Amino acid sequence: MDLKSLLHRLDGRSRLLVHALHSGPNNAQTVYNKQRASDPDFSLAPFLETLCQQEARVHEDALVSKPLVCLFSEVFKRNLLCFLHLIHTKLPKQSILHLLQSLSQDHSENQWSYVLIKQLYRDIEGTGKETLLTPKCTEKLKDLCERFRDNNMKGRWASCLQGIGKEQADDQTVQSQKKRKSDNIDLDVEDEEDVHQSKRVRIDFCTDKEEEKLTGEQEQSQMSTSHCVDHGAASKPQTHLLGSTKVLPDHIKAAVPVIKEMLDTESGWDKSSVSALKVLHECDPDEVDVLCSMLSLSEAPEQSLPQFCSCLLELSPDLSHSTASAVITNLLLNKILSLEEPASRCLVTGVMSLCTRYPRPTCQALIEPVLRKEQTGSCQAELLCKLVEDCLEPHHRLHVFRTILEVSWDEGVLLVIHALLDSKLELNEEDFSLFIDQLCSQSPHFSKSMKFAKIMLSVLTKYQSYVNAACHRTLSSCLPLNETFLKKSLLAALKRISL
Structure with a gap:
């Protein structure tokens, strides 16, 4: 299912949060904090409960129902769990537990999400201070820490890795032998006083002096191509390794x-x-x-x-x-x-x-x-x-408008928003609702901004046909925060909108 069809049960603020979650848990936390700043009574509990509600879908020619949250992408689910890890102390415990139970019904077998769910359970139950390390892993880490404490130990990294398993060591030996056999790569290893190993990669077909001055990042990229050379890439044209x-x-x-x-x-x-x-x-x-x-x-x-x-x-x-x-x-x-x-x-x-x-x-x-x-x-x-104003078609302007919903606003961004609104965008209900939510979350930060006030006035005059009951209530709550001389005009324009 696409994202648009999954959002039909959510209100405007929840939709804005969903979009923020797709770009990362930190962005979602920023949006959530702004929503709470504009409305101290705002709660995520209804949003979490909606995600737990059953949604019908067709699976293998049969109609089945799954929690709504399970129908979102893996990226969204991982970001949601990380987001809840950041703010779980501010949320009702039962709402989070209900969501985790719903996510546990997901049979995608994503190990990363499974670990995040387990960790969030530990956060809620107050057992998060216990280590996740096995006794064997703890022992190895302690040994490694002891090695690093000895500043006089020669070799440092090299000696710390001496305890590597025989199988892994043999595997590294085989790989190094393969690299030495490559026709296109010559590895020159130099031992320094502190046994620091540096590898310089020379590509035989790099003849120009400028091309021989490769940066460290390019050297690492070149090393990654040696595996391809080992498996027959050497017989192909050398231009295959251009990147x-x-x-x-x-x-x-x-x-x-x-x-x-x-x-x-x-x-x-x-x-x-x-x-x-x-x-x-x-x-x-x-x-x-x-x-x-x-x-x-x-x-x-x-x-x-x-x-x-x-x-x-x-x-x-x-x-x-x-x-x-x-x-x-x-x-x-x-x-x-x-x-x-x-x-x-x-x-x-x-x-x-x-x-x-x-x-x-x-x-x-x-x-x-x-x-x-x-x-x-x-x-x-x-x-x-x-x-x-002069180059973009309506659908490209809409693309820019949706980008603006995802970025932080400043006076420069307000100028672009005003230009977009003047171009008479064709918005759907979802885009307009998200925009109104964003406007209201930003209103405390731009209470004295004339650019912001003009944007609000454009919304109330040129886009009044888009204003539904929910948007009207949202605008009514944020307009009183305006401190410019346009405040009376804004309130009058809102009052003229008939629902």
């Missing part, structure tokens, strides 16, 4: 200096420029990231953006979703995140041109990361408003 080794096929590498020169010199772009960019069609997702890194797209001068983006738009066929997302991320994201003054004309032109052609990748690779940043500055918000 790990920063090696591109020769015909793609040949286009790098051509494109880079045009970016750096800001020279006129012509048909040959478009031909050079066609290599993007021949790259897999890993190769696109490598190519963008070699082109230093994040450092491309803003003056070259209009021409470069224009050439990208002339490519036929259009770029794939993953390729467009990678290019937009590398080319534009850092430039926008670092804005401290209004975006330049060149930057605005480049962003808007790509957003118009590739709206979905722009939403996911650019707009979402900017909104999820802890603070959305006025310069970033102004640019996002331009995209909302």
Whole structure:
């Protein structure tokens, strides 16, 4: 069952909490705290009881009933259990026990959820202080701690691991022998004074000096490919390991200096420029990231953006979703995140041109990361408003609107919300209810904000047909918190809404 069909029994606040739980227990705790701050009498007991109610579903051509909570995804159930672990002292014990009994009816055999359920039982019963370790495990940990206490012991990690079982040691020996037999990898092991072992990986086909300067993270990634080489990857073309080794096929590498020169010199772009960019069609997702890194797209001068983006738009066929997302991320994201003054004309032109052609990748690779940043500055918000107003179709605006329901709000985000509301969104009942709940949970934090007051006024005038009895009650409880000169207008607008 999809999420929408599972939410039909829940009220607006519970739906908002469900969405927060899908993104993590800490986000859910933040939403819960805000809900309690706006309404001290708010309780999760009805929400937990609803999750325990039986829901009919078809299973193997038979109609069966299961607790509603068992029909949610495993991610939701794990996050819910972690969330309850954080706040269980504030909740009725019987409600939690009822929920745990319902979850125990789930036959998915997820071991992680099983352990979380067991741990939550221990929390409630007050036995959480008892160790979960077996006597054998406790003994090994004590021995390990004793080894670390001796600062003068030579070898440190190496000597601590000397007690490893013979079978595991043999297995490590076999693996190391396999790595030494690899035709593509040469391991050079050096012993230092404190027996610290460092492994340097050299890839035979990395010939360029820049490519030989691999970072520690890339080295670790290269080591993980050795297992594939052991099983016959050595006989395949070496370009199969591109994502790990920063090696591109020769015909793609040949286009790098051509494109880079045009970016750096800001020279006129012509048909040959478009031909050079066609290599993007021949790259897999890993190769696109490598190519963008070699082109230093994040450092491309803003003056070259209009021409470069224009050439990208002339490519036929259009770029794939993953390729467009990678290019937009590398080319534009850092430039926008670092804005401290209004975006330049060149930057605005480049962003808007790509957003118009590739709206979905722009939403996911650019707009979402900017909104999820802890603070959305006025310069970033102004640019996002331009995209909302001039580039995005209604369904893409709705995608941005739903993203905003999941992020923390500040004055910059309020500007984007106002632009979205002015575009006359087509909202369903669930989205609108979640938005109203979010508005009311945020109202204590923006009681003196004119931007927030204008958003409330837009809701009460342009979206009054969406306001049902539940939303009306919720708005009635939060409007008195407003301290701007629009307060009387807000109360009057709410009073005019007939149910």
